[in-house]
Amino acid sequence: MSEDSYQIAYLRERKARLLAEQLLDDKSRDLYDKVLELESTVLQLKTAQSQLLHAEKMASIGQLVAGVAHELNSPLGFCRSNLETLRFYSNKLELLDQWIVQSLAAGTLNAQSYQGYCQELNVAYSIADNKDLIADIVYGLDRIASIVSGLMLFSDESRHTSQLINLTQLTEQAVGMSLGSVQSELRLSVQLADCLPIYGSAAELLQMMLNLMSNAAQACSPDGQIRVMGWTEATSVKLSIHNDGPCIEPAHLSKIFDPFFTTKPIGQGSGLGLSIVAGIVKRHQGTITVSSTAEAGTEFLIQFPVA
Numbered sequence: 001m002s003e004d005s006y007q008i009a010y011l012r013e014r015k016a017r018l019l020a021e022q023l024l025d026d027k028s029r030d031l032y033d034k035v036l037e038l039e040s041t042v043l044q045l046k047t048a049q050s051q052l053l054h055a056e057k058m059a060s061i062g063q064l065v066a067g068v069a070h071e072l073n074s075p076l077g078f079c080r081s082n083l084e085t086l087r088f089y090s091n092k093l094e095l096l097d098q099w100i101v102q103s104l105a106a107g108t109l110n111a112q113s114y115q116g117y118c119q120e121l122n123v124a125y126s127i128a129d130n131k132d133l134i135a136d137i138v139y140g141l142d143r144i145a146s147i148v149s150g151l152m153l154f155s156d157e158s159r160h161t162s163q164l165i166n167l168t169q170l171t172e173q174a175v176g177m178s179l180g181s182v183q184s185e186l187r188l189s190v191q192l193a194d195c196l197p198i199y200g201s202a203a204e205l206l207q208m209m210l211n212l213m214s215n216a217a218q219a220c221s222p223d224g225q226i227r228v229m230g231w232t233e234a235t236s237v238k239l240s241i242h243n244d245g246p247c248i249e250p251a252h253l254s255k256i257f258d259p260f261f262t263t264k265p266i267g268q269g270s271g272l273g274l275s276i277v278a279g280i281v282k283r284h285q286g287t288i289t290v291s292s293t294a295e296a297g298t299e300f301l302i303q304f305p306v307a
Contacts, residue, residue, distance in 0.1 A: 075140030082133040082140075089126040096121055143176075164307055165205065167196035167237060171230060174209035178217070185223045192230040196237045197307040200284045208280040211273045212241045212300055219245035219298060237306050242299040248292040256290055 099117055103109035118124065175190055216226045220243050227242040248256065255261045257278040281288045285305055292298040 072144060075143045079137050079140040082137050086130065086133055089130060092121045092123060092126055096123060162199050162201060165198055165200055165202055167198055167205065167239065167304070168192045168194060168230060170202060170205055171196075171209055171228065171239065174206055174213060175228060178210060178213040186217065186220060187223070187225040189225065189227045190229075192228070193232060196230050196232060196239070198237050198284070198304045199307050200304070204280045204283070208277050208302075211277050215273060215300075216241055216243040216245075216298075219243045221245065232306055235306050237304045239302040239304075240299055241302075242297055244297040247294045248290070248298055253290060253292065257288070 096117065100109065100114070103113065171192060172190070175188070179188070213226070213228075220226060225244045227240070229240040229242075231238055252261075257274050259272060259275040261275075278288055281302055281304075286303055288300060288302045290298065290300050
C-alpha cells in the first residue's frame with residue numbers, strides 16, 4: 001500500500017472513529033436524559049401513590065369520625081338523661097331535708113309523718129333507682145373512654161412501633177369504633193379468645209381492622225350480618241371477618257388486594273382499602289386469604305405469628 005493510500009485509509013478510519021465516538025456520546029447523552037426522565041417519572045408516581053394513600057386514609061378517617069361521633073352521642077345522650085333524673089331525685093331529697101328541719105323546729109316530727117312524706121316524694125324508689133342510673137353513667141363513660149383510647153392510637157407515635165399487643169382488645173376497639181358507621185339493622189357477632197398475643201404496630205393493626213369492618217359493612221345488605229372471630233391455633237393467631245353479602249366474582253378474587261382494584265361505581269371507592277390491609281398484614285409477617293361463595297358469604301382470614 002502506498003503512503004497516500006495509507007494516509008487516506010488512516011483519515012477514513014479516524015473519521016469513522018470520530019463519528020462513532022460522537023454517536024456514542026450522543027447516545028450516552030440521550031440515555032442519561034432518559035434516565036433523568038425515568039427518575040422524574042418514578043418520583044411523580046411515588047408522590048401520586050403517597051397522595052392517594054393519604055387520600056384513602058383521610059377518607060377512612062372521615063368515615064371513622066362520622067361513626068365515632070354517632071357512637072359517642074349514644075352514651076353521652078343517656079348519661080345526660082340519667083344526670084337530669086339524678087338532679088330531679090336530688091331535689092326531692094333536698095325537699096325532704098328541709099321538711100325534716102322544719103318539722104324538728106316545730107316539734108311535729110314523728111315516724112308516721114316522716115314515712116308519709118317519704119311516700120309522697122317516692123323517696124324509696126328514687127334511692128333504688130339511683131344505683132341503676134349511676135351504673136349506666138359509669139358504663140357510658142367507660143364506653144366513651146374506650147372510643148377515645150382507640151382514637152389516640154392514631155396520634156401516639158409510640159403506637160407505630162412494634163410492641164406486644166392483645167389483638168382481642170384492639171379488635172374490640174375497632175368494632176366499637178365502627179358501630180356508628182354501619183346500618184342500625186345490621187347484626188354483629190363477635191367471638192374472640194380472651195388473649196390473642198402478637199407483636200406489631202397498634203395503629204396499623206387498628207387501621208387494618210377498621211378497613212375490614214368498613215368493607216364488610218359495605219358488602220352487606222341493611223339487615224345483613226357480620227361475624228368477627230379470633231382464636232389461637234398452634235403457633236398462630238387467627239382472625240376471621242365474615243359477611244353474608246353477595247359473593248365476590250371468582251375472576252375478582254385474585255385481584256381483590258391489588259391497588260386501585262374496585263368493583264364499586266366511579267367515585268365510591270379508590271380500590272386502596274384492601275391493598276392497605278394486605279400491606280399491613282405482610283409487614284406483620286402474616287397472611288390474608290379470602291373465600292367467597294353464594295351460600296356461605298365472604299370470609300377474610302388473617303393469620304399472624306403468635307407472640
